[in-house]
Amino acid sequence: MTLKQSLTTGLLVAATAIGSIWSYDQVKQHNETSVLTDNGLFKTASYVESPLADPGVDFEKAATKAVPAVVHIKTVSKAKQVAVPRSETNPFREFFGDGFDDMFGGGRQAVPQVKRGSGSGVILSADGYIVTNNHVVDGADELMVTLSNNKSYKGKVVGTDPSSDLAVVKIDASKLPFLTFANSDEVRLGQWVLAIGYPLNLDATVTSGIVSAKARSIGINSRNSKTPLEAFIQTDAAINPGNSGGALVNTAGDLIGINSAIASPTGSYAGYGYA
Numbered sequence: 001m002t003l004k005q006s007l008t009t010g011l012l013v014a015a016t017a018i019g020s021i022w023s024y025d026q027v028k029q030h031n032e033t034s035v036l037t038d039n040g041l042f043k044t045a046s047y048v049e050s051p052l053a054d055p056g057v058d059f060e061k062a063a064t065k066a067v068p069a070v071v072h073i074k075t076v077s078k079a080k081q082v083a084v085p086r087s088e089t090n091p092f093r094e095f096f097g098d099g100f101d102d103m104f105g106g107g108r109q110a111v112p113q114v115k116r117g118s119g120s121g122v123i124l125s126a127d128g129y130i131v132t133n134n135h136v137v138d139g140a141d142e143l144m145v146t147l148s149n150n151k152s153y154k155g156k157v158v159g160t161d162p163s164s165d166l167a168v169v170k171i172d173a174s175k176l177p178f179l180t181f182a183n184s185d186e187v188r189l190g191q192w193v194l195a196i197g198y199p200l201n202l203d204a205t206v207t208s209g210i211v212s213a214k215a216r217s218i219g220i221n222s223r224n225s226k227t228p229l230e231a232f233i234q235t236d237a238a239i240n241p242g243n244s245g246g247a248l249v250n251t252a253g254d255l256i257g258i259n260s261a262i263a264s265p266t267g268s269y270a271g272y273g274y275a
Contacts, residue, residue, distance in 0.1 A: 063206045065253030068148045068177040069123045072198040075140035079113035120197035120246030123178040128171040132245030182254035195237040197246025209237030233257045
């Protein structure tokens with residue numbers, strides 16, 4: 001199943017010396033084969049003239065493309081008000097009785113409990129549709145979405161799928177940068193990937209790693225769904241709290257997964273991440 005389908009159901013330095021040139025000519029003059037006979041060990045070695053080395057992976061290109069399309073999502077959840085018991089050490093109560101606290105505001109007070117959260121998201125369309133993890137926005141009363149250019153918008157959850165831990169948020173904006181999908185089924189073990197998000201409430205952060213496993217089931221989605229869907233891409237790119245909902249992209253800067261979890265004894269990067 002591709003990531004796009006899941007969203008539909010809910011979302012050297014080479015140092016050359018003059019001596020090496022001489023060695024190259026000698027090898028070619030010996031018909032590209034050397035034989036060692038002094039100790040009875042026969043060893044042949046064919047020389048193959050190869051093209052220039054691969055210039056390497058261009059992480060900068062992928063990051064430049066993807067970072068503008070990854071957003072910071074901050075949430076506020078307002079829990080039920082909790083009554084705080086009145087002080088039992090008020091000295092005036094001895095003289096004026098238990099009613100003193102109530103008359104002058106020292107009685108049981110309702111204190112609002114506010115929970116704040118932080119995560120990431122990926123813009124999917126120019127008109128403001130954003131995919132993130134369901135656990136980032138679940139239960140949130142307020143959403144604030146901040147782009148990489150520091151512009152902020154109020155967000156609204158327009159769709160959730162707890163079974164895949166995905167959700168879609170909408171902001172009122174236009175002409176936004178967005179990411180295109182790659183086929184996650186075609187991801188290969190050992191290929192380079194970048195994880196992009198807003199970990200630890202920081203600005204946009206990019207880490208690199210490889211795909212270390214595919215189709216992992218780690219049981220995390222069963223916490224919020226009786227019919228969990230799990231086929232995670234495992235990567236050693238650093239993923240920390242706050243990366244949830246951010247992008248896992250290939251070296252072309254195309255989206256192959258949504259960063260969702262980390263296997264770590266501390267809850268911070270010390271192992272593998274999953275998208």
